Amino acid sequence: xxxxxxxxxxxxxxxxxxxxxxxxxxxxxxxxxxxxxxxxxxxxxxxxxxxxxxxxxxxxxxxxxxxxxxxxxxxxxxxxxxxxxxxxxxxxxxxxxxxxxxxxxxxxxxxxxxxxxxxxxxxxxxxxxxxxxxxxxxxxxxxxxxxxxxxxxxxxxxxxxxxxxxxxxxxxxxxxxxxxxxxxxxxxxxxxxxxxxxxxxxxxxxxxxxxxxxxxxxxxxxxxxxxxxxxxxxxxxxxxxxxxxxxxxxxxxxxxxxxxxxxxxxxxxxxxxxxxxxxxxxxxxxxxxxxxxxxxxxxxxxxxxxxxxxxxxxxxxxxxxxxxxxxxxxxxxxxxxxxxxxxxxxxxxxxxxxxxxxxxxxxxxxxxxxxxxxxxxxxxxxxxxxxxxxxxxxxxxxxxxxxxxxxxxxx
Amino acid sequence: xxxxxxxxxxxxxxxxxxxxxxxxxxxxxxxxxxxxxxxxxxxxxxxxxxxxxxxxxxxxxxxxxxxxxxxxxxxxxxxxxxxxxxxxxxxxxxxxxxxxxxxxxxxxxxxxxxxxxxxxxxxxxxxxxxxxxxxxxxxxxxxxxxxxxxxxxxxxxxxxxxxxxxxxxxxxxxxxxxxxxxxxxxxxxxxxxxxxxxxxxxxxxxxxxxxxxxxxxxxxxxxxxxxxxxxxxxxxxxxxxxxxxxxxxxxxxxxxxxxxxxxxxx
Numbered sequence: 042x043x044x045x046x047x048x049x050x051x052x053x054x055x056x057x058x059x060x061x062x063x064x065x066x067x068x069x070x071x072x073x074x075x076x077x078x079x080x081x082x083x084x085x086x087x088x089x090x091x092x093x094x095x096x097x098x099x100x101x102x103x104x105x106x107x108x109x110x111x112x113x114x115x116x117x118x119x120x121x122x123x124x125x126x127x128x129x130x131x132x133x134x135x136x137x138x139x140x141x142x143x144x145x146x147x148x149x150x151x152x153x154x155x156x157x158x159x160x161x162x163x164x165x166x167x168x169x170x171x172x173x174x175x176x177x178x179x180x181x182x183x184x185x186x187x188x189x190x191x192x193x194x195x196x197x198x199x200x201x202x203x204x205x206x207x208x209x210x211x212x213x214x215x216x217x218x219x220x221x222x223x224x225x226x227x228x229x230x231x232x233x234x235x236x237x238x239x240x241x242x243x244x245x246x247x248x249x250x251x252x253x254x255x256x257x258x259x260x261x262x263x264x265x266x267x268x269x270x271x272x273x274x275x276x277x278x279x280x281x282x283x284x285x286x287x288x289x290x291x292x293x294x295x296x297x298x299x300x301x302x303x304x305x306x307x308x309x310x311x312x313x314x315x316x317x318x319x320x321x322x323x324x325x326x327x328x329x330x331x332x333x334x335x336x337x338x339x340x341x342x343x344x345x346x347x348x349x350x351x352x353x354x355x356x357x358x359x360x361x362x363x364x365x366x367x368x369x370x371x372x373x374x375x376x377x378x379x380x381x382x383x384x385x386x387x388x389x390x391x392x393x394x395x396x397x398x399x400x401x402x403x404x405x406x407x408x409x410x411x412x413x414x415x416x417x418x419x420x421x422x423x424x425x426x427x428x429x430x431x432x433x434x435x436x437x438x439x440x441x442x443x444x445x446x447x448x449x450x451x452x
Numbered sequence: 453x454x455x456x457x458x459x460x461x462x463x464x465x466x467x468x469x470x471x472x473x474x475x476x477x478x479x480x481x482x483x484x485x486x487x488x489x490x491x492x493x494x495x496x497x498x499x500x501x502x503x504x505x506x507x508x509x510x511x512x513x514x515x516x517x518x519x520x521x522x523x524x525x526x527x528x529x530x531x532x533x534x535x536x537x538x539x540x541x542x543x544x545x546x547x548x549x550x551x552x553x554x555x556x557x558x559x560x561x562x563x564x565x566x567x568x569x570x571x572x573x574x575x576x577x578x579x580x581x582x583x584x585x586x587x588x589x590x591x592x593x594x595x596x597x598x599x600x601x602x603x604x605x606x607x608x609x610x611x612x613x614x615x616x617x618x619x620x621x622x623x624x625x626x627x628x629x630x631x632x633x634x635x636x637x638x639x640x641x642x643x644x645x646x647x648x649x650x651x652x653x654x655x656x657x658x659x660x661x662x663x664x665x666x667x668x669x670x671x672x673x674x675x676x677x678x679x680x681x682x683x684x685x686x687x688x689x690x691x692x693x694x695x696x697x698x699x700x701x702x703x704x705x706x707x708x709x710x711x712x713x714x715x716x717x718x
Contacts, residue, residue, distance in 0.1 A: 347528050348565035348624075352579040352631060353555035362578065366569045447569075 086423075095417045096424050097176050099406040103424065104173070106241015106397045112234040116244070117185040119227045125192035126223045132200015133216075139201075162438065169431045238313040241397035243428050249315065249398070250384040253322035257383070260323065261330025262369075266360065268335055279331070286328035291386055294321050295393035318390040326383045333375045337368035370447045377440035381433045388429070399425050477504040478537075479635055479666045480525060485534035487520055487690075494520045496690045498534070502635075505664040509677040512687035513713060518670040521687070522637045525668070526557045539634055555583060558628030562640040564620040566612035566627070573599070573608040576627045583631065591630075598626040602656050618649030622656050629660075636660065638669040674717065678702060686710050 049057075059069040096103070105116060174182055207216045240248065267279030286294075298317040312320075341364050349359040369376070391401035403421040406412065480502040487495035495517045502508050510518045523529040525536060527543060527550045536543045538553045567575050576598055577591040586594070599605040602622040604615075612620055621641055628636060638657065642650045654676050661667055661680050671677065677684050677698060684701040686694045686709075694707045702718075705711050 342563075342565075344561060344563050344565035345567065348559075348561065348567070350528060351526055351554060351557070351559040351561075352627070353551055353583045354579065355551065355583075358582050362582065363567055367567075370569065 086419075091420050091423075092415070092417060093176075093420060093424075095406055095409075095412045095420060097178075098411070099402070099409075100173070100176050102242060102406060103399060103402050103421075104242045105244045106402060107239065108241065108244075109235060109239075112231075113181075115231050115234055117181070119231055120185060121189045121192050122223065122227055124189040125196035126220070128193040128196025128198075129200040129203065130220060132197045132202075133204035134200075136201035136204040162442070163435075165438075166431055166435050169427070172427075236313070237315050240315060242402055243399040243425075245315065245396060245398045246384070246387040246429075247432070249318055249322060249387045249390060250380075252319045253326060253383055253387075254380050256319070256323040257326040257330055260327035262334050262365070264327060264331035265334035265338060266365075268331065269338060283328045283331050286325055287332075291321070291325050292389055292393055294325055295389055299394040314394050314396055315390075318387075318394055318396060322383055322386065322390075326379060329379050330376065333372050333379060334368060336375070337370075337372035338364060340371045341367045370444075373440055373444045373447070377436060381436050384433060384436070385429055388425075399428065478502070479504045479506070479539055480668070481535075481537040482521075482525075483535050485521075485524060485531045485536060487517075487524060487529060487531050494690050495524070495531070498692060500685065500692060500695075502666065502668065504634075505666055506682045507661045507665075507667045507669070507680055508683050508685055509681035510668065510670045510685045510687060511672065511674070511677060511713075512693075516687040517690040518687050519639050520690075522559075522639060522668050522670055525635075525637060526554050526559055528559075555631055556633055557635045557637055558631060558633035559637045559639065560621070560624050560628055560641045562643050564612070564617070564624045564644070566620055566624055568612050571609050571611055572604070572615070572623050575612065575623060576630050579627070580630050594630060595626075598629050599623070601629070601659075602626045603652075616649060617645045618652045621645065621649075621653045625653075625656055625660070635666045635668070638667065638671065640670050640672070642671065642673060672717075674702075686713065688713070 060066045101108075101113075105113070108116065170186065174186060177183075203216070207213070264279045264283060267275045268283065270276050270279070295318065298321045299314065302311060302317065311317075345363055345367065346359060349363040354362065387398060388400040390396045391398040395401075397405075403425045404418060407415075407417045407421055478501050480500070482498050482500045485495055485498040486493065498517075498521060500508075500521075510521065512518050520529055524531045525538060525543075531543075539556055541549065541553055541556075543550065543553060566572075567578070570578065573592065573595050576595040577586075577588075580586040580591045580594060581588065596605055596608060599608055602625055604619055604622055607615055607619060607623070612623065615623065625636075625641075641657070642653050645653065650673070654673060657667070657669070657676070658680055669676070669681075679698075681698050683695055684698055685692055686701070686705075686707075688709050694701070694705060694710045696705075701710075702714070705714060
């Protein structure tokens with residue numbers, strides 16, 4: 042016998058959910074009207090009133106700033122290599138998880154479900170890439186994207202093979218170093234042709250955020266541990282650092298790094314402006330990260346420390362094997378929130394430090410002779426917002442996925 | 453190791469009713485141990501000697517200092533006065549000394565305290581791998597052996613959260629045994645379990661006792677005390693009130709405080 046299927050007639054559903062009382066009815070009608078109006082305005086802006094020529098003509102400027110044309114090929118090479126690199130890492134990670142035989146990951150074949158899953162994960166950034174490609178009038182970006190996708194797939198297929206062949210402590214260390222060397226090598230390859238100070242556009246936002254995220258994370262964890270340390274000096278220094286940095290507006294710190302650094306550091310030794318921006322973002326976010334991680338540390342039950350102690354684990358092992366993994370997992374949403382915030386804050390570096398990042402490009406292109414005085418700032422800002430939103434939302438989605446994956450067997 | 457496979461506990465060793473006397477090797481020695489939590493005196497003048505392969509069950513009303521006493525033995529609590537010697541090593545403030553004692557004493561907690569982010573097998577082999585520096589393959593072999601010993605090898609790849617309370621507690625016992633400890637401390641191992649799961653844990657502990665493990669067990673399971681204990685220690689208000697063999701203790705208690713307690717629970 043099958044359970045009876047309960048189907049609610051549309052009329053009943055409407056009455057129950059939207060028109061339960063006169064007040065509900067009024068709210069429903071008003072909300073529907075407002076939504077319709079907003080939707081109408083948006084669609085009209087995108088497809089009718091918006092003048093998108095300014096975006097089409099300046100696409101390269103928005104994406105990569107005034108990156109010299111002869112060297113753009115290096116960026117394309119970078120994108121392709123990074124795709125392959127990401128594919129290899131995904132492959133290795135997946136192979137490891139299969140070896141650990143986690144119940145939900147037992148299949149290795151390219152089943153339809155896996156493809157659908159990939160589609161569900163990346164359809165939004167994929168749409169953005171398609172939009173950008175559609176706006177170009179050259180073949181280059183299309184070719185690059187095609188090669189990048191192929192590279193990612195090849196990397197993904199090679200990854201498990203590499204992971205299987207290279208194992209043990211030494212092999213693992215070599216593999217880790219080799220994988221870490223790839224982005225550093227690519228950076229040197231690009232910087233060799235075009236100095237860091239000349240980078241711009243959305244590429245610069247992404248790069249600033251990526252570097253700052255990688256650097257701020259370990260620093261934040263160390264500060265959090267420092268604030269809970271039994272050594273008074275470490276505790277006081279960590280606490281002072283966290284409270285001082287959190288007390289200063291990011292914008293002020295960026296201005297300070299841009300203007301006042303020259304008073305302290307000899308002229309020849311001042312690092313380039315983007316480097317200074319990375320330093321400020323890193324130091325600033327690390328202070329917030331430290332407090333988030335500290336919250337995570339406090340969420341780990343006392344029994345976990347006791348069990349680790351009772352087994353004879355040394356204090357560093359108690360921290361790094363038992364407490365920290367649980368603490369970091371418990372605060373994934375807050376951590377990702379902070380990192381998303383860091384990513385969006387890179388827009389401040391344009392105004393505060395004169396970097397030619399996406400926001401500044403967006404306002405600068407409205408001043409070009411062909412577009413001046415036409416009030417196109419709405420169009421350019423909307424475009425920038427779409428770029429920022431897509432990346433932020435993807436980060437958010439991936440963090441939820443990570444949470445689910447790490448949540449296996451939570452109590 | 454004990455040569456007698458039978459479960460007549462008193463048959464295994466010569467046992468003394470006196471708290472400080474013990475046959476053969478002394479495994480744990482507590483002398484004049486005091487412990488304060490602020491102004492509250494949790495332990496006062498504890499004197500207890502526990503012999504090798506002896507099973508001592510500690511009972512008493514809640515707040516009587518039972519848990520505190522065994523937590524002092526592996527330095528989860530620091531005693532304020534007196535001395536504690538475990539297998540010839542005296543507990544001091546030296547970190548290496550504390551680590552040494554913790555390596556030799558396994559502990560099982562009321563709330564299991566398994567590591568939720570590690571699989572069952574990884575829980576068991578974590579300490580041998582990291583403290584004893586055992587090679588991975590060997591540790592895994594040992595881990596599976598221990599899981600078979602506690603009768604849940606099939607759960608090795610699961611996470612603690614996917615197991616029942618009784619299974620989790622048996623994993624916790626396997627985890628403590630993986631360090632090949634000389635003493636096992638049990639802090640109310642069945643108090644957080646549903647009634648139907650208590651016996652599987654007690655059976656595992658009985659197994660362990662019959663193999664000659666030195667055990668100190670804080671518990672409210674009087675049946676277990678009667679059946680397995682070599683000696684029963686009764687505590688109240690931070691003091692050891694009475695020590696004796698189970699027969700002596702349950703049939704002919706000497707102290708009024710003991711009689712009152714037994715009349716309340718039996």
